[in-house]
Amino acid sequence: MSDARTSILSKLRTTRDAHPLTPPVSDYAPIEAKQWPNEERLPRIRRLMEAVHTEFLDATEADWPAVLRDFLAREGVGSLLYAPETDAGKRLVEGWNAGSTTLIPYDRPLESLKPQLFDSIDAGLTTTRGAIAETGSLILWPTAEEPRTLSLVPHIHIALLRADALYDTFLQVMREQEWAQAMPTNVLLVSGPSKTADIEQTLAYGVHGPKRLIVLVVQP
Amino acid sequence: MDGNAPDFAAASLAALADPQLRGNFRRAMDGLMSKRAVQFADAGEWHGVRALAASVRLRALSKLPELLEKLEETCTRNGITVHWAATTDEANAIALDILHRVEAKLVVKGKSMVTEEMHLNAVLEKDGIEVLESDLGEYIVQLDGTMPSHIIMPAIHLNTKQIAHLFKRKIKDAESREDAAYLTDLARRVLRAKFQAADVGMSGVNAAVAETGTLCLIENEGNGRMCTTVPPVHIAFMGLEKVVEKLEDVPPVISLLPRSATGQPITTYVNMISGPRKPGEQDGPREVHLVILDNGRSGIYADPELRDTLRCIRCGACMNHCPVYTKVGGHAYEAPYPGPIGKILVPQIEGLAKRGAMPHACTMCNACVEICPVKIPIVEIMGRLRVEAVMPGGAVKDGGAQASRTEAMVWSGWAAMNASPTAYRFATAAMSKLGNAAPSSLPMLKEWTNVRTKPRFASRTLHDLARAKGIPDV
Numbered sequence A: 001m002s003d004a005r006t007s008i009l010s011k012l013r014t015t016r017d018a019h020p021l022t023p024p025v026s027d028y029a030p031i032e033a034k035q036w037p038n039e040e041r042l043p044r045i046r047r048l049m050e051a052v053h054t055e056f057l058d059a060t061e062a063d064w065p066a067v068l069r070d071f072l073a074r075e076g077v078g079s080l081l082y083a084p085e086t087d088a089g090k091r092l093v094e095g096w097n098a099g100s101t102t103l104i105p106y107d108r109p110l111e112s113l114k115p116q117l118f119d120s121i122d123a124g125l126t127t128t129r130g131a132i133a134e135t136g137s138l139i140l141w142p143t144a145e146e147p148r149t150l151s152l153v154p155h156i157h158i159a160l161l162r163a164d165a166l167y168d169t170f171l172q173v174m175r176e177q178e179w180a181q182a183m184p185t186n187v188l189l190v191s192g193p194s195k196t197a198d199i200e201q202t203l204a205y206g207v208h209g210p211k212r213l214i215v216l217v218v219q220p
Numbered sequence B: 001m002d003g004n005a006p007d008f009a010a011a012s013l014a015a016l017a018d019p020q021l022r023g024n025f026r027r028a029m030d031g032l033m034s035k036r037a038v039q040f041a042d043a044g045e046w047h048g049v050r051a052l053a054a055s056v057r058l059r060a061l062s063k064l065p066e067l068l069e070k071l072e073e074t075c076t077r078n079g080i081t082v083h084w085a086a087t088t089d090e091a092n093a094i095a096l097d098i099l100h101r102v103e104a105k106l107v108v109k110g111k112s113m114v115t116e117e118m119h120l121n122a123v124l125e126k127d128g129i130e131v132l133e134s135d136l137g138e139y140i141v142q143l144d145g146t147m148p149s150h151i152i153m154p155a156i157h158l159n160t161k162q163i164a165h166l167f168k169r170k171i172k173d174a175e176s177r178e179d180a181a182y183l184t185d186l187a188r189r190v191l192r193a194k195f196q197a198a199d200v201g202m203s204g205v206n207a208a209v210a211e212t213g214t215l216c217l218i219e220n221e222g223n224g225r226m227c228t229t230v231p232p233v234h235i236a237f238m239g240l241e242k243v244v245e246k247l248e249d250v251p252p253v254i255s256l257l258p259r260s261a262t263g264q265p266i267t268t269y270v271n272m273i274s275g276p277r278k279p280g281e282q283d284g285p286r287e288v289h290l291v292i293l294d295n296g297r298s299g300i301y302a303d304p305e306l307r308d309t310l311r312c313i314r315c316g317a318c319m320n321h322c323p324v325y326t327k328v329g330g331h332a333y334e335a336p337y338p339g340p341i342g343k344i345l346v347p348q349i350e351g352l353a354k355r356g357a358m359p360h361a362c363t364m365c366n367a368c369v370e371i372c373p374v375k376i377p378i379v380e381i382m383g384r385l386r387v388e389a390v391m392p393g394g395a396v397k398d399g400g401a402q403a404s405r406t407e408a409m410v411w412s413g414w415a416a417m418n419a420s421p422t423a424y425r426f427a428t429a430a431m432s433k434l435g436n437a438a439p440s441s442l443p444m445l446k447e448w449t450n451v452r453t454k455p456r457f458a459s460r461t462l463h464d465l466a467r468a469k470g471i472p473d474v
Helices: A003-018 A038-050 A064-075 A087-093 A110-119 A170-176 B008-016 B019-037 B043-060 B062-077 B088-101 B115-119 B121-127 B136-146 B159-169 B182-196 B223-229 B247-262 B297-302 B308-310 B322-327 B339-350 B367-371 B378-390 B403-421 B421-437 B462-468
Strands: A053-062 A081-082 A102-105 A123-126 A137-140 A158-163 A186-189 A210-220 B080-085 B107-108 B128-131 B200-203 B208-209 B214-219 B231-238 B269-273 B285-291
Touching: A003 B019, A003 B297, A038 A053, A038 A210, A038 B159, A038 B339, A038 B378, A064 A087, A064 A123, A064 A158, A064 A210, A081 B208, A087 A102, A087 A123, A102 B121, A110 B182, A170 B247, A186 B080, A210 B115, B008 B019, B008 B115, B008 B462, B019 B247, B019 B322, B043 B062, B043 B107, B043 B308, B062 B080, B062 B208, B080 B088, B080 B136, B088 B200, B088 B231, B107 B182, B115 B121, B115 B136, B115 B231, B115 B285, B115 B378, B121 B128, B121 B269, B121 B322, B121 B378, B128 B136, B128 B339, B136 B182, B159 B182, B200 B223, B208 B247, B208 B421, B214 B223, B214 B231, B214 B247, B231 B367, B297 B339, B322 B339, B367 B378, B403 B421
Parallel strands: A053 A210, A081 A102, A081 A123, A123 A158, A158 A210, B080 B285, B107 B128, B107 B200, B200 B231, B231 B285
Antiparallel strands: A137 A186, A186 B269, B208 B214, B214 B269
């Protein structure tokens, strides 16, 4: 037990008890009131995310691997990193015609993948846990099967968004999915490609993270 | 007065004389203010979410010792090592211990105001460890060998041309191009190599959740993600006030912070980190450390009036709206936190002997209070610090350090004059008759008359006018 810890906590407790603070009740109603009808959520998410250079592709459960393959070929994307143990990863490789894009499985620890990941992989594919209408944000829930750097290091991040997994607010998704019961190592909200305005407030995309964010909307 | 104290008045005058600097700030702050206004166009929503966020911060402060203990418990359960530091020296020593143990040679840092407070970069460099700021604005400032001038936009004092010159001088093979996209891409190339090679990543914390042991970090660039994901060790630094009670308390803070700061509905990335890499996971740091820093905060907490300073969520909106900050810029303060929040926070941390001038750099216009997303009574606290600066024996370090014998005599004379009807009548009559003859170059008057017309005394006092209307003196 460090001296600093003991003295800090003791000082805080003594002074707080001498001058207790009664905070007002936290009324979450102003956030809970933010609701959009089903049919408005996706257009709103698209509008907000397109305003910050996110690109959208439309697909169905049946054809999303083909839609993605066509997109990658059209854009000249040479390599796609994916998570082989996820359902999406398994779907992706089913019937993948060896064309212009090479599929690379993320099947080893970061340390042994680092040079390739930073230097030669063009794109990464991840799933999402849905999206948030209030702010136009994707919810990423990295796991042992779907590592964090898939959505971070490659120049293009492609995210699968199921059109029936849309939420109104961050608070709503946190409550409905019961995040507080078991947080994973890392949760992310992603609302566009990497950007900065640090040079004279001029927006520039792709400063450290992905330069492009492609959302593949999958209709059930 | 501390002989080494920053001379705010002199630095302000130098800033005011620099038209390039004033132009850069004017343009930037006007832009930030109008973008923020768009985000809060719905007044009802603003008031509701603001009241919620203020209650979240106050509730956290009301349970601060218990929440810090809970945070330590949940973080530890998640595998995060928690360290406590009473002073910046202790925090730096903790960082160095970790770096030495893992034999770190290269550190990449995300934006962290607490490490600015600690002067951590200088400490690491002195120890022979290369440390690289990775937020683009911080990287620019580091290359320039200066300090951030704004807590959200550290390089806002420089324009594209100045940054292009800087990159040309400091980065190998840089072309001379005044183009933000080119300069950004150049920084990307330099920093990606560093992220890949770094032994340790460092970051700040926007909110730490006691309930779940989660560190929240918001950012636009992805450098925060890089620093907290790619190197094998992550060290996060937070002031002890950054704790919140529940995970549900994060959305109101996240809702207000980027909207207040830069007028964005949300930042590109909201990171929620709840531990190091688990067995079976392929990436993420193998060690995560959290350093909880006091550095005078427990002293601020001890005073029920000053305690509100600790509500701050570091959005920087008060700076963007401050008529003083907007004119002189961030460097004039020579402090880790400039602007209104700096004017109340820094003197409390560093003491009034060194920082007693800061609370005086305020017009009391209340703009900062009106836009503060967590309703900090900045101007009231500023008033309190002004009193403490001249009155020994108060709660703040070095109280009374700014006391001036001349000022004390003037105020004591003023009090005596107002306490005696005869003295008051004599003095007001004298000022009506003779006041206008006083030259505008008089000491204490000339600072005002340098840039303003000298006020004129009326030929008849209010009492004279009242008596003329038949209203008797009491």
